[in-house]
Amino acid sequence: MAETKQLITLDENAVAFPVNFAPAQIDFSGYNQMKDQIDQLHDGLENYEVTKGNLKEAKSTRAKLNKLKKAIKGRKVEIKKKAEAPIKNFNDKVESLIDEIDDSSSKISDEIKVFEDQEKQARHEKNLKQIAAVCELAEIDPARIKYQSSWDNKSYSKTKFETEVDQQIALIQQEQAQLADNIKIVSEKAESLALPADHWIKELDNNPLSSVLNAMTEYKEDLDAVSKAQKETKLNELRDLKKQGDKYVDPETGEVKDKIITLKLEVKGTKWQLKQLYSFIQDNGIEYEGLED
Secondary structure: OOOOOOOOOOHHHHOOOOOOOOOOOOOOOOOHHHHHHHHHHHHHOOOOOOOOOOHHHHHHHHHHHHHHHHHHOOOOHHHHHHHHHHHHHHHHHHHHHHHHHHHHHHHHHHHHHHHHHHHHHHHHHHHHHHHHHHHHOOOHHHOOOOOHHHHHHOOHHHHHHHHHHHHHHHHEEEEEEEEHHHHHHHHHHHHHOOOOOOHHHOOOOOOOOHHHHHHHHHHHHHHHOOOOOOOOHHHHHHOOOOEEEEEEEOOOOOOOOEEOOEEEEOOOOHHHHHHOOOOOHHHHHOOOOOOOO
């Protein structure tokens, strides 16, 4: 059995930073004297004019000034580095302490996260069960609910979660009702145009009702135009042939082009359907008996 280690209780006084320090002091006793000398030098060169005659001297003066600046800056860096050494040492020590604390905190955080993830997964599964239950009552597919990852958060309000699910369900029901109405409209139009409804109902998945209805009308018009052209071509062919008994013969070659078939049948249908049949028979030049307009 693994030994359970107890957490160490930190002494609050331990973080009181038991450090004594005093602000760094730099004794720049010769500053005023140095400033006076440099001021005099600066003033003396204020109106200095370089000419062809003193060019060599001017270059020498510039070199001396640059050398002086370099010496002052070098000394400043040296002193500053020494003055900041205790600060760097202090900073390194503090950062090492912080790194150790971070390491300990991270280890604990990793183990805490395991339990938090388990709790989050449990909330997720509970939410899914609740969604399935309300969807069953509403008679819709739970897969249509767009699950929000924020619903799994511990801080997320249960009331807000339930409200948002109900809102999605209401919207889906509204869409289903609208789809049912659209299917009915398409089915009725398909019947009136003598078209199969299934294809046009499927078109509602990706197109608005108005587009589907317009497409049905255009398709029927194209279909009728093709059918009319085919009928006219066939009738024209028959007109050029000679009827001999139950055959249509080419009067020039005597070749049998078509044969007349006689059928006796009983038909049943609505008045509209029979009217459509009657129109088809007439349009195609079919001889008939006993069928009234």
